Amino acid sequence: MQSQTLQRATRPGEAMVLWVLWLTYGSFYFCRNNLAVALPGMQAELGYTKAQLGAVLMSLKLAYAVGQFINGQLAERISPRVLLAAGMFCSALLNVCFGFGTALYFLLFVWACNGYVQALGWTPTVRVAANWFPPAKRGWAMGIIGTGYQLGGALTFVVAGWAAQSFGWRGALYVPAALLVAAGVHMLVCLRETPEAADRGRSGAAALATNPGPANRGSFRENIAITLANPALWLVAVSLGLLDACRYGFTDWGVAHLKEVQNSSVDAAAFKYAVLPLGGMAGAYVSGWATDRFFGSRRAPVICMLLVALGFLAVAYTPLIHAGPVASVAVLLLVGFCIFGAQVLLVGAFPADMARRGTAAAAVGFVNFMGYVGAAAGNMLTGYLADAHGWRIAVFFWAGCAFAGAATVACLWNATARNEDAHPAA
Numbered sequence: 001m002q003s004q005t006l007q008r009a010t011r012p013g014e015a016m017v018l019w020v021l022w023l024t025y026g027s028f029y030f031c032r033n034n035l036a037v038a039l040p041g042m043q044a045e046l047g048y049t050k051a052q053l054g055a056v057l058m059s060l061k062l063a064y065a066v067g068q069f070i071n072g073q074l075a076e077r078i079s080p081r082v083l084l085a086a087g088m089f090c091s092a093l094l095n096v097c098f099g100f101g102t103a104l105y106f107l108l109f110v111w112a113c114n115g116y117v118q119a120l121g122w123t124p125t126v127r128v129a130a131n132w133f134p135p136a137k138r139g140w141a142m143g144i145i146g147t148g149y150q151l152g153g154a155l156t157f158v159v160a161g162w163a164a165q166s167f168g169w170r171g172a173l174y175v176p177a178a179l180l181v182a183a184g185v186h187m188l189v190c191l192r193e194t195p196e197a198a199d200r201g202r203s204g205a206a207a208l209a210t211n212p213g214p215a216n217r218g219s220f221r222e223n224i225a226i227t228l229a230n231p232a233l234w235l236v237a238v239s240l241g242l243l244d245a246c247r248y249g250f251t252d253w254g255v256a257h258l259k260e261v262q263n264s265s266v267d268a269a270a271f272k273y274a275v276l277p278l279g280g281m282a283g284a285y286v287s288g289w290a291t292d293r294f295f296g297s298r299r300a301p302v303i304c305m306l307l308v309a310l311g312f313l314a315v316a317y318t319p320l321i322h323a324g325p326v327a328s329v330a331v332l333l334l335v336g337f338c339i340f341g342a343q344v345l346l347v348g349a350f351p352a353d354m355a356r357r358g359t360a361a362a363a364v365g366f367v368n369f370m371g372y373v374g375a376a377a378g379n380m381l382t383g384y385l386a387d388a389h390g391w392r393i394a395v396f397f398w399a400g401c402a403f404a405g406a407a408t409v410a411c412l413w414n415a416t417a418r419n420e421d422a423h424p425a426a
Helices: 002-009 014-031 036-046 050-074 080-099 105-117 122-132 135-167 171-191 193-199 204-207 220-228 233-263 266-273 273-295 302-321 323-356 361-387 389-411
Strands: none
Touching: 002 122, 014 080, 014 105, 014 122, 014 135, 014 171, 036 122, 036 135, 036 171, 036 204, 036 233, 050 105, 050 220, 050 233, 080 105, 080 171, 080 193, 105 135, 122 135, 122 220, 122 323, 122 361, 122 389, 135 171, 135 233, 135 273, 135 323, 204 266, 204 389, 220 361, 233 273, 233 323, 233 361, 233 389, 266 273, 266 323, 273 323, 302 323, 323 361, 323 389, 361 389
16 A cells, blocks of 8 residues: 555656646635735725625625535546536636626526536546545645645736726736636646546546546435534534634725725735735745655644634734735735745545545535635625724624634644545545
């Protein structure tokens, strides 16, 4: 067994798959985080309140949550390449449609649809990663993939900020859509779903027709039952929900917050906020590597420490962003490090570790479902608190979510990967 694991961990083509997954999933963020940059222009032109815009943001999170739960099951049965392509091309189209809208209910509907198709990205990505990387390398691999969507998030703020300043808020939707289409074409050409498919040199229609799956191909109902009966997954899921309420407070509302409290232009606030996911790149890589290198693939200790640090940073956030540009950038880098260092483990390696054999994608889908339920509630509460009590109270709410997430995940302090899942898709 050990020699098989080593052989699989060093199989040729591993680096190529990691790069393609890195680029593919990172590109999804072009058409998800871009709305944060469009919000100030939408509010100015369309006259919506923060609570109404919070409802638009919430619609994506709720639809994404439902999509994660459903698509986690679909990813056990349908080719990951098919699901990824559908998600990327449909999301680009919906971003263009959103730009033509002005009515609140139309915007709610389109952005909710975007949330569902965005949910076609992560579970197929985790499934392909599980096909290629055993538990002993999974934290490292997911950390690498995690740096991709941090860079994607950073580039989204830069590209969308430039587009919004140059073409109006709708430019923040159209330009990222074109980039996502290009990434989708690249994925279809380059991605190989399993080592066996790469060894046989499959491509094009042959690879699309392939549906490699886990050894345990239970029914939809059986996989749901197995997933929901796993108490460890519930703790991971609740912790992720609390983290995502804090995370999307920063990423969805941060540009609008900085623009208001620092009285800056939208592109200046967006460029400054781009350092948050750059800090996240370092956090994603370091956290995954640290769990494998120093904690014997125990994810909870690293997650807990990062969430506690995030809570204290959120408490100090408001005074620090008033202390000058250097302090603002520094605190955003550290916030990004803590958010995404914890998030990449909670959404990828940890649920895959805790899943029963053959249900890694379903487990990840359930955990991410709960994460986005928390994100949706956080978006609404942030908008309400900012309107009713000011930004300071809204930011304290983010801090409370981080501390509560740390307390929840601490219950799994000594949890490690299940032996039965050593080869989750063999």
